[in-house]
Amino acid sequence: MWLFCGLGNPGEEYKETRHNFGFLVLDAFAKKHRLKFEFYRDMESEVAYFKDKAILIKPQTYMNLSGRAVKKWMIKERIPLNNLLVIYDDMDLPLGKIKIAPKGGAGGHKGMVSIIEALGSSDFPRMKLGIGKPDHKDTVKFVLSPFNEEEKEKVKKVIEIAVLALEDLIYKDLLKTMTIYNSQTAI
Incomplete structure (x- = not known):
């Protein structure tokens, strides 16, 4: 069983932003496979199940606290670290580039920092979705813009x-x- 965690922020104002790239991927996967996300308050996330193969979660804690929801699901479903895949935006990759890695650091991404701290390890797979770098120094404004x-x-x-x-x-x-x-690369 895989645990696919898409990173993003809850709320309409963040829905189409660069920081919600992980949510957008899971939404598309769910739509393609006719899955419906349900909110689990005690698990602080929206969740959808894909057969007996994968659990899709979108933490509803806001980005910087994503680790709380991930840890709860890891414990509840007894998911080993190597069966967790975190999907998130990455400014170090150009828009259109995807990079899947078996492990790695947070790269300054606050959602990844939260997950690594909550799990006490960075030894889990991730899918980085390139968003490129902004023309200005305000990275927060950039990632929170559509x-x-x-x-x-x-x-x-x-x-x-x-x-x-x-x-x-x-x-x-x-x-x-x-x-x-x-x-x-998507061109």
Whole structure:
């Protein structure tokens, strides 16, 4: 069983922002497979189940506290670290690039910092979705802003590719999935 955790912030005002890229991918996966997210107050997240293969969670704690919800699901479902995949935005990758890694640091991402601290380890897979760097120094404003019209077509393609990667991860292994998708760029 996989635990797919998409990172983002709850609320309409954040729905289409760069920081909600992880939520957008899980929403697309759920739509494709006709899954419905339900809010679990005690687990601080929205959740959908994909057969007996994956649990999709969107923490509703706001980004900087995402680790609370992830840890609760890891314990409840007895998910080993290597079966957790965190999906999130990454400013160090250009828009259109996806990178799947078996482990790594937080890279300054507050949601990842929270998860690593809550789990006491960074040894879990992640899917980084490139958003590029802002032209200005205000990174908070950048990640909390929506994708512009010019970027939206590329974002749509990234989401499609990311959904295929999640499907492959479920039915293949991590290494094969990394080999296929780390070389792709949505143009």
